[in-house]
Amino acid sequence: MDFAVSLERVSKTYRQRQRSARIGDVFRNLVRPKIVAIEALRGIDLSVRRGEIVAYAGPNGAGKSTTIKLLASLLAPDSGTVRVLGMDPVRDRVRYVGRIGVVFGQRTELWWDHPVAASFDWKRVVWNIPRERYARMLGLVRELLGLDEFMNTLARELSLGQRMRADLGMALLHEPEVLFLDEPTLGLDVLARRNILRFVREVNRERELTVVVTSHDMDELEQLAGRIVMLHRGSIAFDGDFAQLRRQASDRRVLLLETPPGVEPLLEGAERVGGENGRHEFVYDASRVPLANLLEQAAAQTQILDVETHRAPIDTLVADLYERWQRERA
Amino acid sequence: MAADGRVSRLRRMLALWGLYARMDVLWIARGLKASATFYFGDLLLGLSGVTWSFLLAQRFGGIGEWSPHQIVFMLGLALVVRGSLEIGFSLNVAFPSRRIGRGQLDHMLLMPQPLWMTIATDGFCPASGSGQLLAGSAVMAWALRALGLPIGAGWLALLVLHVASAAVIMLSFAYLWASLAFVAPRAAEEINSSTMRMLEQLKPFPLDGVGFGLTLGLMSVVPAGFLAWLPSRVLLGLEPSPSAWLWTPLAALGFAALATGVFRAGLGRYARTGSTRYLSHGFRR
Secondary structure, eight states: OOOOOOEEEEEEEEEEEEOOOOGGGGGHHSSEEEEEEEEEEEEEEEEEETTOEEEEEEOOOOOHHHHHHHHHTTSSSSEEEEEEBBBBBBHHHHHTTEEEEEETTTOOSSSSSSSSHHHHHHHHHTOOOHHHHHHHHHHHHHHHHOOOGGGSSSSGOOOHHHHHHHHHHHHHHOSSSSEESSSSSOOOOHHHHHHHHHHHHHHHHHHHHHHEEOOOOOHHHHHHHHHEEEETTTTEEEEHHHHHHHHHTEEEEEEEEOOOTTTOOOOOOEEEEEETTEEEEEETTTSOHHHHHHHHHHHSOOOOEEEEEEEEOOHHHHHHHHHHHHHHHH | HHHHHHHHHHHHHHHHHHHHHHHHHHHHHOOOOHHHHHHHHHHHHHHHHHHHHHHHHHHTTTTTTTHHHHHHHHHHHHHHHHHHHHHSSSTTTTTTHHHHHHHTTHHHHHHSSOOOHHHTTTTTTTTTTTHHHHHHHHHHHHHHHHHHHOOHHHHHHHHHHHHHHHHHHHHHHHHHHTTTTHHHHTTOOOOOHHHHHHHHHHHOOTTTOOHHHHHHTTTTSSSSGTTTTHHHHHHHTEEEEEEEHHHHHHHHHHHHHHHHHHHHHHHHHHHHOOOOOOTTTTSSS
C-alpha cells in the first residue's frame, strides 16, 4: 500500500506549570512549581493513503492540533516515528515543507500590508516554483476559488472568507502532494464554507492530493472525507467511514408523527423530544428499535396523519459519542 | 561540488533580497503618506538617540580626549551601524523575541529554506530602512571633512569591516536575549526592545577614562563599546595597537558563535514544546 502519511506509536507529552491563586503560594510557585504532564498523544498509529482525504476530529484538547504540528514539521514527537512522503518532517524540514501545504484557519501566510497578488509572487520566489507550474496553479486556484475579485486588495482589507480562500490558494501554488488543513473553515459563513469544501474535493479528485483536515464541524467533514479518525484524550478512539461511525455512535434517528390534536402518543423505545398541535417529535436508536414497531405502537393509540423520519445530524451523534467517552472515563 | 552549492545559495539569496527589495519599494509607493511618516519618524528616533552626547560635546568642547568633530564622527558611525540593521533585518528579524513569543517562528519554519537564510533575507528593507544609514553617512562625511582625515580604499574597507562587525554584534546580542523567549514566550516577547534600547543609550559615549571593570562590562555583557566607540578609535587613528583593527571583527565572530549556539539550543526546545500562543499580524507589514 502506498502511504503518504504514516505515524507509528507516536507520543507527545507537554509539561504544564500549575499556578495556585493563593497569595501564600507565590514563593512556592517560584521555587518549586507544580508541573503537570499532559499527554497530548499516546502512542498513536495512523496511515493515510496517497490521494485520500482523512477527517481528523475530536473534542477540544484531544490532540488534533498537536498532530497537525507534528505533520507540519513544527513539533517533534517524544517517541515514535512520523513519516510523510518517506521523510521525517523535522529532520528533512527544508526538503519536506517544499512538498506539503499547510493552512491554519486562525493564521495567515499572507503579507498583511500587501495585496494578495504580492503574497502569491512572494511564495513563487521563496518556494522557487518554476514559472510554468506557477502559472498553471495560479490559473487553477484563481478559477476555482474565485480570487480575481480581490487579487489586488491588501490582505488586511479582506473579509475572513476571502482571506481563507486566498490562504488556501496560496498553499497550493507549489503543487504540494499533501495538504494539512487545521480548521480551515473556522468562522466562515455557509457560502464561503461550501466554496472551500468544493475546492478541496475538486483538487483532491483532479490532482490526487492527499488531505488531512481537522474541524469541529462534523457535517463539513462528512461532506469532504471518506474516512474519519477520531481522537479522544490522545488516543485514536475511532478510525473508519462515516457509516461505521453512525453505527458506533448509535443509529440515532428522528421520527415526526402527525396526529389529530389533543393526543400525545407514548412510544416504548423512543424519546419524545418536542411537538405541539398534533405534531410529535421522537428520537430513537434504529439499530435497536425497528421503525415498524414504533409505527405499530402509534397506530394502536391514535390515527396517524403523516410520518416523517430522518437521520439525526452527525454533529448530534458525535456529541453523544464524546459524552459517552467522558462518562466511560469518569 | 561544494563551490556549486555556495554559488547556488548565493544566487538564491540574491533572488530573495531582490524580492524583498521590490516588496519594500512597492510598500512605500502604495502609501506615500504612511511610509513618509514611518521613514521620518525612524530617522528622528535615530538622531534623537545620539543628540545628547553631541550637545554635551558642543557645550564642553569635546568629551574627554575626544574633540567635538570626533564625537560627531562616532555618532555618525553609530547611526550607520543601526541603519545597516534597519536595512538588513527589519520586520522584527532583529527583534526575534517578538517572532518567537508571538508564535510566528512557525511561518519561518514552513519556508523551504534553511532558517539562517530566512533570517538573512526576510527583513531586507533597503528603501524604508535607509533613513538612519543615509543620515549617519551624511553626519560621518561632514565630520571627516572637518577632521581632514585622508580617506583611501583601505580606510573605506576598514569602515565597511567595522560597520558589518558592529552590526553582527548588535544582532547577536538581540538573538542571545531573544532566546529567552523560547523558555518564556509571553514574558520575553518584548525583551528585545529593552535590550536594544539599552545598547542604543550606551553606544554614543566614548569609554575613555571609564574604569576597567565597567569598560570590560561594556565590551562583553552589554557590548556597547564595540558599536561605535572602539571602531571609531580605530578609524580615527586613536588606537595605538597595530592589531586593534582585528578586535571588533573577532568580537563579532565570538558573539555570533555564542548567539548561534544559544539560539540553536532554543530551537531544539521549540521543536519539543512548540508555540503555545499566536498573534496574527505581529511581524509582516
